[in-house]
Amino acid sequence: MKKNALFGLILLLVSCGEAPAPDKPNIIILYVDDLGYGDIGVNGATAVQTPNIDRLAAGGLNFTDAHSTAATCTPSRYALLTGEHGFRSNLDIVDGDASALIRPGKPTLPSMLKKAGYSTAVIGKWHLGLGDGVVDWNKEVKPGPREIGFDYSFLMPSTGDRVPSVYLENHTIIGLDPNDPIAVSYGEKVGSRPTGRERPDLLRYQADDQHSDTIINGVSRIGTMAGGEAALWLDEEFVDIFTGKARDFIRGNKDDPFFLFYSFHDIHVPRLPNPRFIGKTDMGPRGDAIAQMDWVVGEITAELEMLGLAENTLILFTSDNGPVLNDGYSDQAVERLGNHKPAGIYKGGKYSAFEAGTRMPTIIHWPGTVDAGVSEALISQVDLYASLAAMLGVEIADGEAVDSLNVVDALLGRSETARDYIIEESVVTLSLRKGNWKYIAPTSPQGNERAQWVAIDKAIEGGFTAQAQLYNLAEDPTEQNNIANDHPELVQEMSQKLAELRISGFRN
Ligand code: NG6
Ligand code: CA
Numbered sequence: 001m002k003k004n005a006l007f008g009l010i011l012l013l014v015s016c017g018e019a020p021a022p023d024k025p026n027i028i029i030l031y032v033d034d035l036g037y038g039d040i041g042v043n044g045a046t047a048v049q050t051p052n053i054d055r056l057a058a059g060g061l062n063f064t065d066a067h068s069t070a071a072t073c074t075p076s077r078y079a080l081l082t083g084e085h086g087f088r089s090n091l092d093i094v095d096g097d098a099s100a101l102i103r104p105g106k107p108t109l110p111s112m113l114k115k116a117g118y119s120t121a122v123i124g125k126w127h128l129g130l131g132d133g134v135v136d137w138n139k140e141v142k143p144g145p146r147e148i149g150f151d152y153s154f155l156m157p158s159t160g161d162r163v164p165s166v167y168l169e170n171h172t173i174i175g176l177d178p179n180d181p182i183a184v185s186y187g188e189k190v191g192s193r194p195t196g197r198e199r200p201d202l203l204r205y206q207a208d209d210q211h212s213d214t215i216i217n218g219v220s221r222i223g224t225m226a227g228g229e230a231a232l233w234l235d236e237e238f239v240d241i242f243t244g245k246a247r248d249f250i251r252g253n254k255d256d257p258f259f260l261f262y263s264f265h266d267i268h269v270p271r272l273p274n275p276r277f278i279g280k281t282d283m284g285p286r287g288d289a290i291a292q293m294d295w296v297v298g299e300i301t302a303e304l305e306m307l308g309l310a311e312n313t314l315i316l317f318t319s320d321n322g323p324v325l326n327d328g329y330s331d332q333a334v335e336r337l338g339n340h341k342p343a344g345i346y347k348g349g350k351y352s353a354f355e356a357g358t359r360m361p362t363i364i365h366w367p368g369t370v371d372a373g374v375s376e377a378l379i380s381q382v383d384l385y386a387s388l389a390a391m392l393g394v395e396i397a398d399g400e401a402v403d404s405l406n407v408v409d410a411l412l413g414r415s416e417t418a419r420d421y422i423i424e425e426s427v428v429t430l431s432l433r434k435g436n437w438k439y440i441a442p443t444s445p446q447g448n449e450r451a452q453w454v455a456i457d458k459a460i461e462g463g464f465t466a467q468a469q470l471y472n473l474a475e476d477p478t479e480q481n482n483i484a485n486d487h488p489e490l491v492q493e494m495s496q497k498l499a500e501l502r503i504s505g506f507r508n
Contacts, residue, residue, distance in 0.1 A: 024116065024257040024392065025366060026250075026313040028300065029384075031080070031261065032293055032361075033073065033125060033268040036323025038344030039290055040361050047340040048281045048290045052298030053363070056317055059372050060365030061413045066379045067433075068320055069403075070425040071350055071357030073127050073159070076320040076381065077263075078102065081109050081128070081148075083385030083401025087425055087502070095186045096158030096223050098129035104147040107400040109385050111149030113259045116392040121152040121249045124242050124263035127159050130168070137164055137182040137228070140171040150261075154245045156238070160265045161328060163225035165216045165233050167241070175231040182228035189213070191226020205270060211328040219270045219329075235272035238265050243296050247303050254307045262300065266293040269327045283340060284332035286325065314366040318381065322357045324350035347479045353426035353440045353469075354479050370413050377410040377418040378433060386507075387411050402505030423501060432498040438479070439494035440469035468495065 037043055041050040042057040069079035074093050075086025082102060091101065102108060110120040122145045130144045145153040155168045164184050167174040173182065183190045196203055196212035197220075204218040214224045217234055246262050266273075271285035273292040281287030297317065304310045323342035325333040327350070348354025360381075364370055386404035389396050391412075396404075403423075410418035424431040429443040442465055468491050470484040484491050 024118070025369070026253075026258050026260075026304075026309060027113070027118070027388065028260045028262060028313060028315045029080075030264070030297060030300070030315060030317040031077075031124075032264045032317075032319040033266060034321060034324055034327070034350055035267055035290070035293070035319035035361060036342035036344070036349065036356060037346055037359050037361050038341045039267075039323060040294075042363075043361055044344055045290075045340060047283055047338055048287045048294075050290065050294040050297075052294045052301065053317060053361075056297065056301065056315065056365045057363045059367055060315070060363050061370050061373055061375050061411075063362040063364070063375050063377065063379060065376055066318065066360055066362035067358040067381065067422055067424060068318070068360050069358070069380055069382050069423065071321045071348075071352055072427060073125075073320045074101070075425055076358075077128055079382045079403065080320075080384060081261075082106060083109070083382055083404030084505070085382065085403045085423060085425065087430065088402075088505075092427075094127065094129055094158075096162035096164060097135055097184050097186055098158075099132050099135075100143045100147070101129040102148050104143045106148060107397070108149045109388070110145075110259060110261070112385065112389055112394055112396075112401075113392070114149055114151075115394050116257070118257045118259045119152075119253045120150045120259045120261075121154075122150045122261040122263060123154045123245045123249065124156060124261075125159060125265050125268070126153075126155045126157055126168075126263070130157055135184070137166075137173055137184060138176065138178070141168060141173070142171050144168075144171070146170055152249060154242070156233075156265055159222075159268060160235060160238075161211055161219075161222055161269050163214055163216070163221050163223040164228065165221060165225065166228055166231040167233060173228065173231050176228055177230045180227045180229055182231070183226040184223060185225075186223045189224045191224060193224075193226065195224065196220025204272075205329040205331050207330075208328045211269075217272075219272070222328075235265075235270060236274045239274050239277075239292050239296060243299050246300055250300070250303055250307065250309070254309060264293055264296070266290070266296075269329050269331070271329075271331050271333075282336060282338065284336040286331065286333040287336070287340070311368045314364065314369075316384070317361070317363040317365070319360045322346075322349045322352065322359070345478055351427045353424070353429055353431050355424075355438070355473070355477070357426050358424040364411055364413075366412070373413060375410065375413060375416065377407070377416055378422060378435070379407055379410055379418045380422040382506075383407045383411075383419070402507055405506055421497065421501070421506075423498070430498060430502070432494050432501070433473075434494060434497070436472060436474040437490065437494065438469075438471045438473055439484075439491065439498065440465070440471075441495065441498060442466055442468045470494070
């Protein structure tokens, strides 16, 4: 053997012996929709079994104070993907025909990861708008994920309860017959399909007025849709179709570093799990949808293991906003809840300013690199961008991901502390956390166009108070005692800090 070859071999052996952390792990975000803190076994659920998620937690780091940026989907997803709070762009839950919210040219988590050499994909729910102006679903639909850093996309364009009820792969609706073009309207009814208002007898679930437009697969949706009969989805097939696409992407990229944003439809409404999950719990469709979602987690982790990628893959399991029971359809979620506590001990839920709105089940799993355990670090999903950039040595420019802080040490379990402050956004107000202090900014329904939400979910009642609210979560984690009057200086300080951060961004 030549001398330098021998030297090379020795170097190789030495480096193998040290088992260095892989410097470019695959990254998978398992982003569940509307899953509450207490909806998984490891956080206390017993009425539904989540063995696959519990296994991730047993081998990974389970966070107890990790937050989505908002208590609804669109702003949370926007912040996760841009490192910037949704309220900076006045984001709200968008209709299914909204234009692309993340404009081409805007730096994003996937475009940052592409700089580090990653192949990137988004599979599942999008709900961040597509196209420009009036979308023609029969042509190429763009801009969308492909124009902002994703190499591949396979989407539910908006939400399960909104039209169009079809799959979009890259720029194209799957299975569309050109002789049966799609039209979508969130105003005047289009097409001859009956709506829920016209034919309530055809419905599998009774729906509120908002969810009473075009009936597809026996469920009335938000918005009307004509045409596209051959392309319509069957809700019961989401689980296998999206999981299959994830498997294909992982297999096809097993030799490169890849980033997969796996964005679940579950456990959002309408909840129509595949028949093989029906009856897995006594809680009806909501519980069964959790069991279905857990199965997907098991399929994806099994795929990684089969390909020998488990040790080289960082998985973040989390949710976009807190839990909700009846979100427009009568699907027995309230009636059959029993003792299950979707938000654990926390108050509120989806839409709400209270903790359950944004405190998310959150697990990081990266065997060999992240030690198993529990972390109480205060973290926000908006930080993923800067933290992964730091880990991968990608520089972030001024004005890029302005709210994202590098908390990689906390994410990987090397530090128990992360942020001093986070902002939590409800549908009607903003809150500031400073350690265990929580300040909820006062707001009034008068002149607030979002006042309609109060009628929708009483969990957000606390959002509208003329008085500032202050809670000490160390002593009062369930936000029972508003102690703002006892701490006027702290209220003043936190209200001022929130006002500053609203304008400046966290990194400036
Ligand atoms: C609301 C819908 C709700 C759900 C939510 C979006 C009504 C009355 N409610 O507008 O059912 O679709 O939007 O959920 O229309 S999220 O998880 O995507 O934010
Ligand atoms: Ca959601």
